[in-house]
Amino acid sequence: MSKSIAGFSKLSKSKKIDWMVETYFSNAEQAKTVLKQYWNTNEKLQTLHDEFIENTITNYYLPLGVAPNFLINDTLYTIPMAIEESSVVAAASKAAKFWLDRGGFKTTVISTTKIGQVHFMYHGDKDTLKNYFNHIKPQLIEDAKPITKNMEKRGGGILDIELRDKTNEIDDYYQLHASFETLDAMGANFINSCLEQFAKTFKTEALAFDKFNDEEKQIQIVMSILSNYVPECLVRAEVSCKVEDLTENENISAEEFATKFVQAVNIAEIEPYRAVTHNKGIMNGIDAVVLATGNDFRAIEACAHAYASRNGRYSSLSHAKVEDGMFTFWIEMPLALGTVGGLTGLHPLVKLSLELLHYPNAKELMQIVAVAGLAQNFAALRSLTTTGIQQGHMKMHLMNILNQFEATNEEKLILTEQFKTQTVSHSAVVEAIETLRSKSN
Numbered sequence: 001m002s003k004s005i006a007g008f009s010k011l012s013k014s015k016k017i018d019w020m021v022e023t024y025f026s027n028a029e030q031a032k033t034v035l036k037q038y039w040n041t042n043e044k045l046q047t048l049h050d051e052f053i054e055n056t057i058t059n060y061y062l063p064l065g066v067a068p069n070f071l072i073n074d075t076l077y078t079i080p081m082a083i084e085e086s087s088v089v090a091a092a093s094k095a096a097k098f099w100l101d102r103g104g105f106k107t108t109v110i111s112t113t114k115i116g117q118v119h120f121m122y123h124g125d126k127d128t129l130k131n132y133f134n135h136i137k138p139q140l141i142e143d144a145k146p147i148t149k150n151m152e153k154r155g156g157g158i159l160d161i162e163l164r165d166k167t168n169e170i171d172d173y174y175q176l177h178a179s180f181e182t183l184d185a186m187g188a189n190f191i192n193s194c195l196e197q198f199a200k201t202f203k204t205e206a207l208a209f210d211k212f213n214d215e216e217k218q219i220q221i222v223m224s225i226l227s228n229y230v231p232e233c234l235v236r237a238e239v240s241c242k243v244e245d246l247t248e249n250e251n252i253s254a255e256e257f258a259t260k261f262v263q264a265v266n267i268a269e270i271e272p273y274r275a276v277t278h279n280k281g282i283m284n285g286i287d288a289v290v291l292a293t294g295n296d297f298r299a300i301e302a303c304a305h306a307y308a309s310r311n312g313r314y315s316s317l318s319h320a321k322v323e324d325g326m327f328t329f330w331i332e333m334p335l336a337l338g339t340v341g342g343l344t345g346l347h348p349l350v351k352l353s354l355e356l357l358h359y360p361n362a363k364e365l366m367q368i369v370a371v372a373g374l375a376q377n378f379a380a381l382r383s384l385t386t387t388g389i390q391q392g393h394m395k396m397h398l399m400n401i402l403n404q405f406e407a408t409n410e411e412k413l414i415l416t417e418q419f420k421t422q423t424v425s426h427s428a429v430v431e432a433i434e435t436l437r438s439k440s441n
Contacts, residue, residue: 009055017057048346064292064349065089066356069096071104072371079372080353081288086400088284091379092372098248102241105374107367110234113159114336116191116226118176118199124216126165129174132209133163136202140176143201144194151190156181158194176202179232184362186295186338188226195224228299229306230336237370238330239378246327249386258327260385261320265329268316278377279308279317282331285376289369293357294343294350303334318377331374335366401429411436 003023008016017032025031035058040046050056062082067089070077079096081089099105122129141158148157159179166173176198180191199221206212206219246254268278283301290297308317318331339362343350354360357368398419402412415432422428 013050013057016055020057045348052343052346062291064353067092067096067372067375069093069100070368070371070375071096071100072367073107074104075358077358077368078356079289079368080292080356081285081372082291083284083288085284088288088376091383092285092375095375095379095382098378099239099375102239102245105237105239105371107235107237107371109363109366110236110332111232112181112363112366113232114180114182114187114191114226114230115232116178116180116195116224118178118195118202118224119222120174120176120199120202121172121220121222122174122216123172123218124213126167128211128216130163131211132206133176135209136205137161139205140198140201144197147190147193147197151182154183156183161198182338182362184339185341186336186362188296189341191226192224195226199224228303228336230303230334231307231310233334233336233366234332235335235366235370236330236332237367237374238328239374240326240328243322243325243327252386257382257385258322261327261329261381262322264381264385265316265318265320269319270315272314275308275314275316278380279304281380282317282373282377285372285374286335286369289372290337292350292353293337293339293365293369294347294353295337295365296342300335300337303336307334318374329374329378331370331377333370333373335369337362337365337369339365398424398429401426402433405430405433407433 005019008019011019017035021028021031021035038058038061040049040059046059049059062084064080064082066078066080068078070079079092081092083089140161144158151157157180159181161179162177164175164177166175176195178191178195178198180187180194182190203219203221207217209217243258244254247257249257252260265278268275283304286300286304287297290300304317305314308314317333318329320327320329322328338344339354339360344354345351357365360368398416399412401424402415407415411433414436415429418432419429
């Protein structure tokens with residue numbers, strides 16, 4: 001029976017596991033064996049992984065694959081992808097090969113500005129608050145110098161601080177809205193440290209501001225935190241070619257393919273039900289590279305979907321057009337990434353992934369990640385508008401079904417060959433396994 005426990009975090013790893021398996025599992029020894037079989041035999045490496053988070057009991061593995069043949073701004077890349085979903089790596093690789101012979105991917109970083117906010121409540125005259133802000137703004141920046149000096153030496157730091165009036169939405173609510181350049185760091189710790197210093201100075205100096213009355217001096221800081229919505233940290237990636245060079249599928253003409261492809265993107269631009277699935281496919285590629293390079297995929301996801309809704313309706317992150325006989329497909333989206341700090345210098349596989357990518361800086365990684373998303377989207381839309389999504393996806397999923405039923409190597413060989421000419425579905429594979437096994441008994 002489940003039960004609560006006091007002091008769990010203070011227990012050793014083995015004691016944590018003992019309590020957990022004895023409390024929650026019918027076969028405690030079997031559960032313990034499963035947990036331990038994912039431990040790394042290198043104790044130093046396992047300790048490193050244990051200390052990434054709290055209450056670690058084991059490692060949770062995701063496959064790390066690679067997609068070769070990405071030509072990005074005339075440089076060839078093999079892109080690492082950490083993901084569990086079948087067909088994602090294969091689709092990215094196929095799209096990369098398709099565009100390799102058509103000029104590759106072209107990318108541009110539009111801007112790299114990141115945002116943080118001090119949220120506060122102020123009861124008093126708005127003009128007096130504006131006067132106070134204008135008075136204190138230079139000191140906010142000066143008091144943060146011990147935090148920003150190293151970043152400034154590298155060319156980054158605080159870009160600006162604005163006072164924003166949000167009282168039309170919440171009574172007495174205001175913000176210090178700050179913009180930052182964090183260069184190759186994602187910058188969360190740097191930004192949050194600056195914001196907390198802003199808040200301290202802003203609140204303390206208000207007590208001595210002679211134009212405030214007693215009530216106005218009592219500024220209430222609610223919280224100081226970076227925003228993962230970074231609409232001005234933008235990257236663009238695109239592919240283009242003559243329409244006549246578009247297709248390798250003999251069952252559809254290049255012109256018809258281009259027309260259907262653009263129509264599919266247009267539908268995702270106006271239909272939220274389609275746009276969510278459309279963008280999920282983009283994020284298949286993006287998240288996989290973000291994970292492989294030790295970045296925060298949850299922040300990237302949240303920002304991407306907020307950006308997709310920036311005009312008041314959820315819409316496609318990618319766009320396509322045909323003009324003057326040229327097909328162009330592109331994506332423009334915010335990506336706040338880092339190549340220093342966090343796990344980038346700690347996780348051995350993250351370090352290998354960054355070396356595989358020629359040790360990119362943050363701007364270069366933004367471009368690579370955007371390309372992975374665009375490639376994934378191209379592959380999905382090409383399947384959807386020609387053969388249908390299931391043909392390729394389910395063939396890649398075949399091995400998962402066979403492993404689920406513990407197929408032997410011989411059974412895998414036979415059934416893989418059989419389904420080269422048959423539609424793959426879960427029920428069809430199960431029936432084929434049962435038929436094969438009945439013949440051998």
